[in-house]
Amino acid sequence: MRVSDAPHLDLDTSWMERMGEWGTAAQPGKRGLTLEDIRIGPYGELPEESDNMSGRPRGAAERPEAYRIGGYTVRSKKEIWLDNATFLYEEALQRQWSSATDIPWETIAPLADDIEEAECALCTFFNEVEFVAGDVPARWVANISPDFFEARNVLLAQVQDEARHMDVFRKRALANGGGLTRVTGATSGFIGGIDLSRDFTEMSSRMHVSGEGAVLTMFRMGELVGQNPAEKRMYRLCAQDEARHVAFGIMHLRYLHATAPERHEEIEAYLDEAENLPLAGGTNPAGPQAETSEALAILLGGGKQHYDEGFRILLAIRKRQLKEYMQRVVSAGFGERFENGRSPVPGRIAELS
Amino acid sequence: MTQTSRVKNLTASVAHIDVPPPKLQWMGHSMQWGTRVTKGEHGLRLGDLNVGIYGEIPQHWEDQSRRPRGAADLPGMPPLPYHLRSKHQVWADSAADLYEEAIQHRWIPATDIPWNALSPLPDDVERAVCQVLTELMQAANAELECITYWQEQMSYGYHEVKQLLAVTALTCARHIDAFRKRCLANGGGLGLESRGRMNRAILESRGGWTEAVVYVYVLRGFYIQNQYRFLLAHAHNAAERVIFAHCLADHARHMTYALDHLKYAINQQDGQRAVIQTLLSIGERTMAREMEEPVQRSALAVVFGGGIEGGRQEGMATWHALVRSAIHEYLDACEWLGVKRNMIHRRLNALLPSDEQLKPPARD
Ligand SMILES: [Fe+2]
Numbered sequence: 175m176r177v178s179d180a181p182h183l184d185l186d187t188s189w190m191e192r193m194g195e196w197g198t199a200a201q202p203g204k205r206g207l208t209l210e211d212i213r214i215g216p217y218g219e220l221p222e223e224s225d226n227m228s229g230r231p232r233g234a235a236e237r238p239e240a241y242r243i244g245g246y247t248v249r250s251k252k253e254i255w256l257d258n259a260t261f262l263y264e265e266a267l268q269r270q271w272s273s274a275t276d277i278p279w280e281t282i283a284p285l286a287d288d289i290e291e292a293e294c295a296l297c298t299f300f301n302e303v304e305f306v307a308g309d310v311p312a313r314w315v316a317n318i319s320p321d322f323f324e325a326r327n328v329l330l331a332q333v334q335d336e337a338r339h340m341d342v343f344r345k346r347a348l349a350n351g352g353g354l355t356r357v358t359g360a361t362s363g364f365i366g367g368i369d370l371s372r373d374f375t376e377m378s379s380r381m382h383v384s385g386e387g388a389v390l391t392m393f394r395m396g397e398l399v400g401q402n403p404a405e406k407r408m409y410r411l412c413a414q415d416e417a418r419h420v421a422f423g424i425m426h427l428r429y430l431h432a433t434a435p436e437r438h439e440e441i442e443a444y445l446d447e448a449e450n451l452p453l454a455g456g457t458n459p460a461g462p463q464a465e466t467s468e469a470l471a472i473l474l475g476g477g478k479q480h481y482d483e484g485f486r487i488l489l490a491i492r493k494r495q496l497k498e499y500m501q502r503v504v505s506a507g508f509g510e511r512f513e514n515g516r517s518p519v520p521g522r523i524a525e526l527s
Numbered sequence: 528m529t530q531t532s533r534v535k536n537l538t539a540s541v542a543h544i545d546v547p548p549p550k551l552q553w554m555g556h557s558m559q560w561g562t563r564v565t566k567g568e569h570g571l572r573l574g575d576l577n578v579g580i581y582g583e584i585p586q587h588w589e590d591q592s593r594r595p596r597g598a599a600d601l602p603g604m605p606p607l608p609y610h611l612r613s614k615h616q617v618w619a620d621s622a623a624d625l626y627e628e629a630i631q632h633r634w635i636p637a638t639d640i641p642w643n644a645l646s647p648l649p650d651d652v653e654r655a656v657c658q659v660l661t662e663l664m665q666a667a668n669a670e671l672e673c674i675t676y677w678q679e680q681m682s683y684g685y686h687e688v689k690q691l692l693a694v695t696a697l698t699c700a701r702h703i704d705a706f707r708k709r710c711l712a713n714g715g716g717l718g719l720e721s722r723g724r725m726n727r728a729i730l731e732s733r734g735g736w737t738e739a740v741v742y743v744y745v746l747r748g749f750y751i752q753n754q755y756r757f758l759l760a761h762a763h764n765a766a767e768r769v770i771f772a773h774c775l776a777d778h779a780r781h782m783t784y785a786l787d788h789l790k791y792a793i794n795q796q797d798g799q800r801a802v803i804q805t806l807l808s809i810g811e812r813t814m815a816r817e818m819e820e821p822v823q824r825s826a827l828a829v830v831f832g833g834g835i836e837g838g839r840q841e842g843m844a845t846w847h848a849l850v851r852s853a854i855h856e857y858l859d860a861c862e863w864l865g866v867k868r869n870m871i872h873r874r875l876n877a878l879l880p881s882d883e884q885l886k887p888p889a890r891d
C-alpha cells in the first residue's frame with residue numbers, strides 16, 4: 175500500500191451533537207413493543223407535507239450535504255395516510271402463515287373431475303389476480319415518502335401476503351390432479367384497471383375497496399366453496415389477510431374524507447366508475463364472467479348436476495358482496511351516494527331480493 | 528347453524544331468479560391433467576411444484592400478462608409493463624427454497640425481542656448504537672426501495688423470484704422497524720442521517736436488476752453483513768443479540784440469492800461478466816468513501832470500544848478488522864463469480880488495515 179493512499183481515520187465524535195431528539199424511552203405494552211408505542215414525542219409527529227427527499231428515517235437529524243435521492247412523489251399526508259396503519263402492520267406480522275406447513279395438504283383427496291376442474295379454474299384465476307395486489311403496491315412503495323413509513327409497511331406486508339396467496343393457490347392447483355387451467359385476462363392492461371392508476375387514492379379505491387372487497391366476501395364463503403379441510407383453511411387464512419388489505423383502503427378513504435373535502439367529488443367519481451362495472455368487474459371471482467362464476471357454481475352446488483343450486487348460492491354471494499361493499503363505503507364516509515340515488519348498488523341489491 | 532340450513536337461508540331470497548345455463552367453455556384447458564404433487568418432510572414447498580410443464584422455466588417469457596407458468600393462454604389481452612422478461616435478468620435456482628425458508632424464519636420485532644432486557648447504557652455508547660442503527664435503517668430503506676422498484680417489473684414466468692423479493696422487501700421493513708424500536712426504547716433517539724453515497728449508487732442503478740444486485744449486495748452487502756456480525760458480538764443485552772442474530776440470518780439469505788443470481792447471469796449472458804467488472808471498478812470508490820465516512824465508522828468504533836475512550840484504540844482496531852473481513856469476503860465472492868479484481872480501487876485497498884492497525888492497544 176502506498177502510504178499516501180491510507181486515509182486519515184481519527185475518531186470523530188462531532189455527530190454526537192447533531193442527533194435527533196434525545197431521551198426517548200418507549201415502553202412495551204401488552205402487544206409487545208409496537209410501532210404505535212414508539213410514536214412518541216417528535217418521533218410520532220407526521221408532517222402534513224413531507225420535505226424528506228434523502229430517505230432519512232422520520233425524526234433523524236438532517237444533514238445538509240445528504241443527497242436528495244428519494245424522488246418521492248407521494249409527499250402529502252392526506253394522499254397516503256390512515257389512522258390505524260401501525261395496527262394493520264403489526265397484525266400482519268403476527269398473522270403471517272406458511273402455505274407449506276399451515277395447510278393440511280394431506281386432507282386433499284381425489285374429487286370428481288368436474289369439481290376438481292372447477293377448483294383448478296378458480297385457483298388459476300387467483301394466481302392471475304392475486305399478484306395485482308402485489309405488483310401494484312410494490313410500485314407505489316418507493317414513491318411514498320418514508321416519513322409515512324407506517325403506511326408503507328402495511329403495503330409491504332400486503333405484497334408479501336399476495337405472494338403467499340399466489341403460492342397457496344398454485345399449490346392447490348397442482349396437488350390433486352387438475353393442474354392450472356386457462357387464464358381469464360382479468361387483470362390485463364385495461365385503461366381504468368388497478369394497474370394503471372396514476373393516483374394513489376384512485377388505485378387504493380380500485381384495488382382495496384372494490385377489487386379486494388369482493389374477493390374478501392368470496393373468501394369468507396370458503397366454507398361453502400372448499401371441498402376439504404385444506405381448501406377451507408386456505409380460504410380462511412387468505413380472508414384474514416384480505417380483511418387487512420380492505421381495511422387499508424377503507425381507513426385511507428376515511429382519512430381522506432375527513433381531511434380533503436376538495437377531493438370528495440373526485441372520490442365519488444372513482445366510486446361511480448367502480449359501481450358501474452358490474453360487481454368490480456373481472457377481478458371479482460363471483461362476478462359476471464363465465465369462467466369463474468360457472469366454476470364457483472359447480473363448487474357451491476357440489477357438481478355439474480347441481481349447477482342451478484350452486485348458481486343460486488353464487489347469487490347470494492353477489493348480494494352479500496354488494497351489501498358489504500356498501501357498508502365499507504358508508505364507513506369510509508361516502509355513504510350518502512346510496513341514499514341520494516347516485517349509486518346503482520341499492521338497485522342491484524333489490525334485484526337480488 | 529348447519530351448512531344445509533345456512534345455504535337455505537342464503538338462497539331463499541334469490542329462489543325466483545332464473546339460472547342461465549352454463550357454457551363451460553373454460554373446461555378442458557388444463558395442459559397437464561393428473562399432476563399430483565405431495566408434501567415432503569418440510570411441507571408442500573414452492574419448489575416441489577416444478578414438475579412436468581410447471582417446472583419448465585423458459586429462457587425468455589414474452590407473455591406480458593399475469594398468466595401463471597403452465598396455464599393456458601388467452602390471446603388478445605392488452606400487455607402490462609413487465610420489462611424483465613428474460614431468465615438471466617432475474618433467475619437464481621435457490622429462489623424457491625429461499626422463499627420458503629424466509630417464511631419459516633419470520634420474526635416479529637414487537638414480540639420476539641426481549642425488550643425488557645434493555646437497560647441504560649453510558650451516554651456515549653447509547654449515542655453510538657443509535658447512530659449506527661440510523662444509518663443501517665437507511666441502508667435497509669434503500670434496499671427495499673430498490674427491490675420494490677424492480678420486482679413489479681419482473682414477468683410472471685419467474686414467479687419464484689418475484690415471491691422471494693416480496694418477502695425480502697418486508698424483511699427490510701422489519702429490520703427498519705426493529706432498529707427504530709431499539710433507538711427509541713432505551714433513552715436515546717435517532718442519529719444523524721446518512722451521507723447517502725451508496726444509497727444513491729443503489730437507487731441510481733436503473734439499468735437492470737442484475738446491476739442493482741451488484742451494488743446492493745456485492746459492493747455493500749458484505750459491509751452490512753459484517754456490521755451485523757460485529758454488532759452481534761458486541762451486543763449489550765439480549766434484545767440487541769436477538770435483533771442482530773435475526774438480521775444476520777435474513778441478510779445471509781438475501782446474499783445467497785444475490786450471488787446465485789449473478790453467477791447465473793454471468794453464465795447465461797455474454798458480456799455480463801465484463802459489465803459487472805466495470806460496475807465494481809466504479810462502485811469500489813464509492814464504497815470506500817462510504818466506509819471512510821467518519822460518522823458511521825466512528826459510531827461503530829465507540830460501540831466496539833465501549834465508549835469514546837475505548838473507541839480511539841480498541842474500537843478503531845475492531846472497526847479495521849470489520850472492514851478487512853468485509854473486503855476479503857467481497858474479494859472471495861468476486862473470485863467465486865469469476866470476476867477479476869486484481870486491481871481493486873486504490874481507495875478500497877487503502878482501507879485494508881495493516882497488522883499494526885489491527886492490534887488492540889496494550890493494556891497496563
Ligand atoms: Fe390476496
Ligand SMILES: [Fe+2]
Nearest residue numbers: 307386416419
Ligand atoms: Fe389482497
